[in-house]
Amino acid sequence: MNDEWTPPAGSWASSAARRRNMQAIRSRDTKPEQRVRRLLHAQGLRYRVAAKPLAGLRRTADIVFRPVKVAVFIDGCYWHGCPEHYVPPKTNPGYWSEKVARNIARDRNTDQLLKEAGWKVLRFWEHEPSEDCAVRIAAEVEKRRARARGTGTT
Numbered sequence: 001m002n003d004e005w006t007p008p009a010g011s012w013a014s015s016a017a018r019r020r021n022m023q024a025i026r027s028r029d030t031k032p033e034q035r036v037r038r039l040l041h042a043q044g045l046r047y048r049v050a051a052k053p054l055a056g057l058r059r060t061a062d063i064v065f066r067p068v069k070v071a072v073f074i075d076g077c078y079w080h081g082c083p084e085h086y087v088p089p090k091t092n093p094g095y096w097s098e099k100v101a102r103n104i105a106r107d108r109n110t111d112q113l114l115k116e117a118g119w120k121v122l123r124f125w126e127h128e129p130s131e132d133c134a135v136r137i138a139a140e141v142e143k144r145r146a147r148a149r150g151t152g153t154t
Contacts (some may be wrong), residue, residue: 032126033062033074039134045141054117059110063137068144069119072137073110076126079103085127120144 028050040047040063051064053071061071077085081100089096111121120140124133 028060028062030074030076030126032124032130035130036072036074036124036133036137037063039130040137043134043138045138053114053119057110057113059106065141065144068141068148069117070137070141070144071114071119071121073107073121073123074126074133075107075123080107080125082125082127084125 037047037049045065048064048066050060050062051066052059053061053064053066053069062074063072064070065072075082078087079100081104086100107123111123114121122137122140124136
């Protein structure tokens, strides 16, 4: 019997350890998301978590304010290609660089589809101060609520 690890058919993992690491990465409820949500909740704002803004779109936003059509994404620097912090991988660089490029393209497509449907898309990097993100989100939600009541300006 061979004790050497072999990846499952179709797997991209270069080793068993890499596969475990990649499986452990959270796609929701990350620390930056939780901090922003806690601040928004403390301001009395209520929202949906990891929800689809558009029914027919197979993409989820991290925080969704459906009544006022605000979708919030808190993007990880590595997975979404942060211009300040993204460092190309040394292991299997072709695969990972293409993966990040596909993520970026999907993000831009998601932004476009939501905007066309009347949504305001707010994107933040995981390294941005949570307090700043929460202030900008709350301001946009309030602006849209005021507009809906007919008391705000555009």
